[in-house]
Amino acid sequence: MKKKVIQSFSPEQTQNIGKICSAWLRPGDCIPLFGDLGSGKTCFVQGVAKGLGVSDSIIVNSPSFTLINCYEARIPLYHIDLYRINSEEELEDIELMDLIAGHCITLIEWPQLIIPKLHEIPLQIDFVWDMTSENRRTLVFTADSRFNDLFRSLTNDHSGN
Numbered sequence: 001m002k003k004k005v006i007q008s009f010s011p012e013q014t015q016n017i018g019k020i021c022s023a024w025l026r027p028g029d030c031i032p033l034f035g036d037l038g039s040g041k042t043c044f045v046q047g048v049a050k051g052l053g054v055s056d057s058i059i060v061n062s063p064s065f066t067l068i069n070c071y072e073a074r075i076p077l078y079h080i081d082l083y084r085i086n087s088e089e090e091l092e093d094i095e096l097m098d099l100i101a102g103h104c105i106t107l108i109e110w111p112q113l114i115i116p117k118l119h120e121i122p123l124q125i126d127f128v129w130d131m132t133s134e135n136r137r138t139l140v141f142t143a144d145s146r147f148n149d150l151f152r153s154l155t156n157d158h159s160g161n
């Protein structure tokens with residue numbers, strides 16, 4: 001697995017990074033997004049949704065209460081947030097693994113409990129907000145060789161579209 005570290009200095013940049021990543025995602029990918037509250041995970045998902053062609057009229061926000069939001073797109077997008085799931089038993093109860101379908105891309109916030117159940121993790125992203133700056137976030141990508149081209153296209157200038 002290779003690592004790539006980049007910085008974002010605004011919500012728009014984080015969305016744009018998500019949009020860039022969307023081009024390399026495939027049906028069946030389950031991508032864990034680690035990071036504390038407010039570190040930018042949902043912001044990133046908004047960019048992925050945009051890149052996959054989710055309509056601008058659709059609001060993409062944290063499924064903290066619904067646990068999972070599904071979006072119609074070029075490849076269907078599942079956005080999961082397990083913040084409120086406290087145990088393996090609770091996770092079993094919602095039968096999430098049955099929902100995650102092979103024809104979808106699944107992005108998972110607060111994924112700690114589900115990690116042992118994932119068959120493979122081709123890409124994971126750790127979002128870090130050290131709070132020394134209101135708008136700076138560090139994104140640490142860990143990925144297999146399938147994402148080499150993504151790593152080349154991620155630079156510290158994401159201001160464009």
Ligand SMILES: Nc1ncnc2c1ncn2[C@@H]1O[C@H](COP(=O)(O)OP(=O)(O)OP(=O)(O)O)[C@@H](O)[C@H]1O
Nearest residue numbers: 008009010011014037038039040041042043062135
């Ligand atoms: N560079 C940045 N990237 C992303 N978000 C930023 C950035 N700078 C400031 N922000 C702000 O930080 C917040 C990030 O919120 P977001 O919902 O994406 O976090 P989250 O990691 O999903 O948190 P949670 O675990 O609560 O779901 C937003 O209010 C956003 O405007």
Ligand SMILES: [Mg+2]
Nearest residue numbers: 041042062109
């Ligand atoms: Mg969120």
